Amino acid sequence: GIALTYTENLSDLNRSVLDRYDGIMLYGNWHQNDPMDPAQEKALVSYVEDGGAFLPIHCASACFGGSEAFVKLVGGRFKSHEAGVFTTTIVAPQHPVMRGYSGFETWDETYVHDRLTDDRTILQLREKEPWTWVREQGKGKVFYTAYGHDMRCWDQPAFHELLRRAILWSVGGEVRAKVAAMKLPTLEQENMILPGYRERKTITEGQKPLSPAESLKLAQVPNGYDISLFASEPDIVNPIYITWDHRGRAYVVETVDYPNNLQAGNLGHDRIHICEDTNGDGKADKFTLFADKLSIPTSAVFANGGLICTNGSDMIFLKDTDGDDKADVRQVLFTGFNMGDTHAGVSNLRYGHDNWIYATIGYSGFKGTVGGKEHQFSTGVFRFKPDGSELEFLQNTTNNTWGLGTTSD
Structure with missing residues (x-):
C-alpha cells in the first residue's frame, strides 16, 4: 500500500534521503517569513523537477515565505485565515484526483492565499478562493490543499480519500501500477461484541479480520526494509x-x-x-x-x-x-x-x-x-x-x- 515515513528533521531535505521516496508530503509550520535553506531548497526543487511527487498540505503553504522557489513550487502562499464550517466546490470533476469524488463538509481554517502562480489547475474552490490545486514542474507533480488544520478534518474518511487520490496521482503511472498490482484488500466491517473502554460501552461492530497474506499487504515498515510472514494462525494464536x-x-x-x-x-x-x-x-x-x-x-x-x-x-x-x-x-x-x-x-x-x-x-x-x-x-x-x-x-x-x-x- 502507501507506506509513510515521518520526520521533523529538515536536514532530511537532501537528495540522498529524498531519492529513496516516491513522494514527499509536507505538513508543518517552518520559518513562515524566512527563506528556505539554500541547499534544502535546491534539493527539494531538483527532486520534483526530476520526477518526484510533492504534496504540501494546509500550513505548508505558510512555510518559507522568503523563498520564491518554494512558493512557486507550492503554487501560492498562505496570507490569512478565519475559520468555519464549509463544503468546497469541485470545479474540475474530470481531473483524476476528483473523478468520482464528492467532497465533504468540515470545520477548518478558511485560508486565503496570495502570490498564486498561473500554471495551476484548480480542483476545488471555497467560495471564490482556490482551495485545492495541482501543478507540474519539470517531470514532477505537485498537489496542494488548504484542508487539514486539526482532527475535525483529519478524522474524516473523505479527507483520507482525497489524500489517497492525490498521492496516487502525484507519484505517476509507474508507481500507481505497482500499487494496483498488489491488489490491496478492501476493509469490511462485521458484527462483534468487544468491551469498549474509551466510551464505556460495548463495541458491536469492527473490522472483519484479514488473512495473513492480505494483512501483510497493509503492513508498514521503514523505508528500505521488507517484511515477510514467518508464522501465523492456526499454528500460533494471539x-x-x-x-x-x-x-x-x-x-x-x-x-x-x-x-x-x-x-x-x-x-x-x-x-x-x-x-x-x-x-x-x-x-x-x-x-x-x-x-x-x-x-x-x-x-x-x-x-x-x-x-x-x-x-x-x-x-x-x-x-x-x-x-x-x-x-x-x-x-x-x-x-x-x-x-x-x-x-x-x-x-x-x-x-x-x-x-x-x-x-x-x-x-x-x-x-x-x-x-x-x-x-x-x-x-x-x-x-x-x-x-x-x-x-x-x-x-x-x-x-x-x-x-x-x-x-x-
Missing part, C-alpha cells in the same frame, strides 16, 4: 511477545485470556510455542508446545538455561531438562503482582548487562516478599536476580510502560 534462543528459534508467547478472561490459580489457557525454520526458507515449519496452562503471560527472557516468564501474579522459571523442547520444570521465583487490571501489570523482561533481569510494572503494582524482604511498588522499573533471590525497585515512570531498553553505560 501472539503477545516473542523472544529468540541461541539457535534462532522463536519462542512465541500466546494469550487468549488477555485482557478480560483472567483465570484463578494462575492456570489459564495461554501458552508458549517454539517456532522453528528447519529448511532455511525464512518460514516456520516446526511448532513445538514448550509450555501451556499459563495465565496472561506478557513477557519472557532466557536465563540459567531456561526461560523466565510472567504468569499472572507470579514470576516463573521454565526449563526443558530432557531435550524434548517441552518445559518439565515450572518453578515460581516470586509472587506478588496485582492482577486487578491486566493492562497495567508486569512486562518488558530484559536481561541486563549486570546479569540482573530488568522489567517494568504498571499501576496494578507489586506487593510481596523476595529474598526475605518486603516490597511494594507500582508504575516503574525494577530488577531482580535470575534465580529470584533478590529484587530492587529502581524508579517510577509516568504510566504503564510500552517498552524498555538498556545500554552498557
Whole structure:
C-alpha cells in the first residue's frame, strides 16, 4: 500500500534521503517569513523537477515565505485565515484526483492565499478562493490543499480519500501500477461484541479480520526494509511477545485470556510455542508446545538455561531438562503482582548487562516478599536476580510502560 515515513528533521531535505521516496508530503509550520535553506531548497526543487511527487498540505503553504522557489513550487502562499464550517466546490470533476469524488463538509481554517502562480489547475474552490490545486514542474507533480488544520478534518474518511487520490496521482503511472498490482484488500466491517473502554460501552461492530497474506499487504515498515510472514494462525494464536534462543528459534508467547478472561490459580489457557525454520526458507515449519496452562503471560527472557516468564501474579522459571523442547520444570521465583487490571501489570523482561533481569510494572503494582524482604511498588522499573533471590525497585515512570531498553553505560 502507501507506506509513510515521518520526520521533523529538515536536514532530511537532501537528495540522498529524498531519492529513496516516491513522494514527499509536507505538513508543518517552518520559518513562515524566512527563506528556505539554500541547499534544502535546491534539493527539494531538483527532486520534483526530476520526477518526484510533492504534496504540501494546509500550513505548508505558510512555510518559507522568503523563498520564491518554494512558493512557486507550492503554487501560492498562505496570507490569512478565519475559520468555519464549509463544503468546497469541485470545479474540475474530470481531473483524476476528483473523478468520482464528492467532497465533504468540515470545520477548518478558511485560508486565503496570495502570490498564486498561473500554471495551476484548480480542483476545488471555497467560495471564490482556490482551495485545492495541482501543478507540474519539470517531470514532477505537485498537489496542494488548504484542508487539514486539526482532527475535525483529519478524522474524516473523505479527507483520507482525497489524500489517497492525490498521492496516487502525484507519484505517476509507474508507481500507481505497482500499487494496483498488489491488489490491496478492501476493509469490511462485521458484527462483534468487544468491551469498549474509551466510551464505556460495548463495541458491536469492527473490522472483519484479514488473512495473513492480505494483512501483510497493509503492513508498514521503514523505508528500505521488507517484511515477510514467518508464522501465523492456526499454528500460533494471539501472539503477545516473542523472544529468540541461541539457535534462532522463536519462542512465541500466546494469550487468549488477555485482557478480560483472567483465570484463578494462575492456570489459564495461554501458552508458549517454539517456532522453528528447519529448511532455511525464512518460514516456520516446526511448532513445538514448550509450555501451556499459563495465565496472561506478557513477557519472557532466557536465563540459567531456561526461560523466565510472567504468569499472572507470579514470576516463573521454565526449563526443558530432557531435550524434548517441552518445559518439565515450572518453578515460581516470586509472587506478588496485582492482577486487578491486566493492562497495567508486569512486562518488558530484559536481561541486563549486570546479569540482573530488568522489567517494568504498571499501576496494578507489586506487593510481596523476595529474598526475605518486603516490597511494594507500582508504575516503574525494577530488577531482580535470575534465580529470584533478590529484587530492587529502581524508579517510577509516568504510566504503564510500552517498552524498555538498556545500554552498557
